[in-house]
Amino acid sequence: MKKGPAKALIAGIMVVGLLPALAQGVLPREDVIWARRALAPITLDGVLDEAAWAQAESTIVQYGQDAGIPGSGWKVESGAFTPTDPTYATLKFLIYENQLYMGARVLDAYVGGSEEFNRFDGLLMALKDHLDTYAPKPPSEYLYSWWYRDDPDPQPPGQLPAFKGRWAEEPIGSPRTPEQIDAWDAATVVHGLSNDDTVLDEGYTVEMRFNLTPMGYDVTRPEGDVVEWNISIYDCDGFWPFNAAIFTSNRVWWQSPWGNDSWYNEVRVFGRPDVTVASGPVPAVGAEFEIPRLITGVTVDGALSEMAWGDRYAASFDIRYGDDALRQTYAAVGPYRAGQYQPSVNGGLAYVADPGDATVEMFVAGETLYLGFDVRDMFVQYHPDFNRWDGFLVTINERVEQGPDHQLMGRRLSFQVAADGTASPQDYLATLVSEGKAQVALQLKPGTAVDTLGIPDTGYTAEMAVDLTGLGYTPGLVEGPVWLGVTLLDGDSFIDPIEDSYGTRTWWYREYEGECCSVWAELSSTLVGVGQEPDEPLYQTYGRSLSYPNPSLQPRISYWLPETNRVTLEVYDLRGRLVERRVLGESGNGFHDVPVFSQKRMGSGVYVYRLKLQDPETGVLRSTLTGKTLILK
DSSP states (O other), X not given: OOOOOXXXXXXXXXXXXXXXXXXXXXXXXXXXXXXXXXXXXXXXXXXXXXXXXXXXXXXXXXXXXXXXXXXXXEEEEEEOSSOSSXXXXXXXXEEETTEEEEEEEEEOSSOOOBXXXXXXXXXXXXXXXXXXXXXXXXXXXXXXXXXXXXXXXXXXXXXXXXXXXXXXXXXXXXXXXXXHHHHEEEEEEEESOTTOOSSOOOEEEEEEEEEOGGGTOOTTSTTOEEEEEEEEEEEEESBTTBOTTTOEEEEEEESOXXXXXXXXXXXXXXXXXXXXXXXXXXXXXXXXXXXXXXXXXXXXXSOOOSTTSSTTTSEXXXXXXXXXXXXXXXXXXXXXXXXXXXXXXXXXXXXXXXXXXXXXXXXXXXXXXXXXXXXXXXXXXXXXXXXXXXXXXXXXXXXXXXXXXXXXXXXXXXXXXXXXXXXXXXXXXXXXXXXXXXXXXXXXXXXXXXXXXXXXXXXXXXXXXXXXXXXXXXXXXXXXXEEEXXXXXXXXXXXXXXXXXXXEEEEESOSSTTBSOOEEEEEEXXXXXXXXXXXXOSOSTTOXXXXXXXXXXXXXXXXXXXXXXXXXXXXXXXXXXXXXXXXXXXEOSEEEEEESSSSOOOOSEEEEEEEEEEOTTTXXXXXXXXXXXXXXO
């Protein structure tokens, strides 16, 4: 009845980088950075004068600019919508022993703070606590700022930031214990005079140390570790004294805005003993999950009967309530972000007699993401209360559309087992279904009935198809990252005794669309035909083009390019006559999909097509791809 551990898939290597995302396709990870190991101790004095800082990896966080998809953003708290002195900060990272060091150089003409929240400068950060027994691992707050909540304004000129959060005392600014200082410490140099705008400042420099041991990390192990971290930079201008013409209070963040809550995403800070300030380029960091690309999709009937499903072709993982060992098999930060929850039902928490248990599979074909769900459930039922649903939430981020905080918008694609045993699309999935951009279907397994009689069932299977162009992916060029989370909802309700009823939610990477953190998945660049071994791609270099479906009334061509080319499509009948010629323009590296014919109605028969691939600059012919397609009417 139960299945084995998840099958972890790691995508092809990508280069770590912090460049803005200018186009879809294979993108550098914008939620990761390496902290190189320093070869000598670092003194916290706010100067950043150690030689190691010059070799440290760095990133820029700038107001009004995306610091990295999918979770970064910015927000005005009060005052002018567009600040006259926007935040511009350079962040650098190092490790020494089991300590993470951060250097921050923040350019700011108005440095200071106040007793009011949001009207201050400073750094709000979080570290996920890997020693906590809860799943997922919760954040601990690290606030280092000019917010002195208990001191009346005006704040004294020359004041330095204070510590607040897990490793600090109340009220803000109180002396800290040696244990707190050992866990977290910092020093700041203000380039000017804080809380005084008589003469404009140049900004401030922070040198900060995080002791990773009390948070459950160990970057000294040979394999290193990945620190789950995020930062929000607060900026208040025109407040010392108050100047209504320039006053603004705002913030900009890298992946998540909060220190005591887990929103959107997080920064993965990589540290390993052999990655030092003298070891050369940092290792590449790839995706956490790879979604295979098949040449054709499936009929969405809920049966999971086609050959495309199963370990041979689709990527898969298991979700199981109460299985801590299973969560540990998830890739990268998956063991710390996956989790479970049992809400109160009928005023209490009943014993979970039949824990939720499912296998989820997925692949992409053309522009469509297909998901399959195989649920093993002794009590399949319908209930209108969300906490008692049977069904799934699939959360996917939009590729272009942004939310209110300028982060990539998350969408909740959910379905429930309906009273008649069908799939009832909910939330944004219902919207996509109504727009013809999604399908969902469900089938009950033999011996299963949707009721609350307590008669043992065997479960259900379901299929979902999502046209990714409905989530902002480019038509004809669906590739690159997909930010995913999957939540299994399992409600077991009983008439007698009603107190035995319960509901649970168990999730892979993230529970809901606005939470931290989705898996960074990549759509595979290897095109595979069902019936063929998955490790045998259908192209090599410029490789083979494929016509599908074949035969078809409206056939399409799939092909792969290793670099940008000027593409021209020519189609001939069997007598060698040119029946259509289209200049497709420049196509970049990756998988492409185009119709064989434009709007012309072609007669039945066999047609030969040729793709001419030319150097965009010189026009030199690099390669020619040919194939046949069959039209039957």
